[in-house]
Amino acid sequence: MRIDWSDLRAELGIWRAEGRGLPIWWRDDDAVAATAELTQLVDLATELDVSLHLAVIPSLAEDSLADAIGARPLVVPMVHGWAHLNHAPEGEKKAEFGHPRPEAAAEMGLGLTRLKTLFPADSIDLFVPPWNRMDARLIAALPSAGYAGVSTFTPRKTAYPMPGLVQINTHLDPIFWRGGGGLVPPEQLIPALVETLQDRRAGVTDATEPLGLLTHHLVHDAAIWDFTRGVLEELLAGGARAVSLRDLG
Numbered sequence: 032m033r034i035d036w037s038d039l040r041a042e043l044g045i046w047r048a049e050g051r052g053l054p055i056w057w058r059d060d061d062a063v064a065a066t067a068e069l070t071q072l073v074d075l076a077t078e079l080d081v082s083l084h085l086a087v088i089p090s091l092a093e094d095s096l097a098d099a100i101g102a103r104p105l106v107v108p109m110v111h112g113w114a115h116l117n118h119a120p121e122g123e124k125k126a127e128f129g130h131p132r133p134e135a136a137a138e139m140g141l142g143l144t145r146l147k148t149l150f151p152a153d154s155i156d157l158f159v160p161p162w163n164r165m166d167a168r169l170i171a172a173l174p175s176a177g178y179a180g181v182s183t184f185t186p187r188k189t190a191y192p193m194p195g196l197v198q199i200n201t202h203l204d205p206i207f208w209r210g211g212g213g214l215v216p217p218e219q220l221i222p223a224l225v226e227t228l229q230d231r232r233a234g235v236t237d238a239t240e241p242l243g244l245l246t247h248h249l250v251h252d253a254a255i256w257d258f259t260r261g262v263l264e265e266l267l268a269g270g271a272r273a274v275s276l277r278d279l280g
Contacts, residue, residue: 064095
C-alpha cells in the first residue's frame with residue numbers, strides 16, 4: 032500500500048522549524064489473551080522502540096496475557112473498563128460507563144485490582160472506558176477507586192478534569208468502524224492528522240497533551256498494520272518523541 036505522507040511531512044517540518052516538541056503515545060485496546068495478533072503488536076512496538084499502552088479488559092483477561100507481556104518493559108498495561116459490556120439506554124451510543132449505575136464504582140475498583148494481580152509491577156492506574164465514553168459523575172469517582180488518570184478520544188478540554196486526575200486522550204484511530212472495519216482511506220486519515228497538528232499550533236487545542244494513536248490489534252488487517260507502522264515511523268522521523276505515560280505521572 033502506497034500512502035502519500037507529503038502533507039504530514041510538511042506539517043512536521045513546520046513544527047521542527049518553530050522548535051516545537053511533539054510527544055506521542057500509542058494505546059491499543061481490548062487485550063484479553065496471548066494471541067498471534069498480540070505478538071505482532073508487541074514485536075512492532077519493540078522494533079520501533081515505542082511504549083505500547085495496552086488497555087486490558089479486566090474481567091476477561093486470561094493468565095496467558097500476563098505470561099505473554101509480563102517481561103516486556105515497553106508494554107504498559109491499563110484498565111479497559113470491566114467487562115466491555117454496553118450499558119447504554121436503548122437508542123444511545125454504546126458505553127459501559129457512560130451513565131451512572133449502582134455497580135459502576137465497584138467495577139472500576141475491581142478492574143484495578145484485577146490488573147494489579149496480573150501485572151503487579153507493570154500496570155499504571157489509568158482508566159480507559161470502553162467506546163471512549165464516560166459520564167462526568169463516574170470520572171469524578173475514579174480517584175476514590177484508586178485511579179490517577181483517564182483516557183478517551185479527541186483532544187482533551189482540560190488536563191485535570193478534577194484534582195489528582197490527569198486526562199491524556201487519543202486522537203487518531205485508523206479503523207473504519209462506521210464502514211464495517213478495515214482501514215479508513217489514507218486520503219482522509221492524513222488530512223485529519225495534519226488538521227489536529229495545525230489546531231495545536233494555533234492554540235485551538237492543548238499542544239501539551241501527548242498526541243495519541245489508538246489501535247485495536249484483534250481486528251487489524253494488513254492495511255491497518257501497514258498504516259500503523261507507517262504513521263509511527265513518519266512521526267518519529269519528523270521529530271516527534273515517543274513517551275510512556277508511566278513516566279508522566
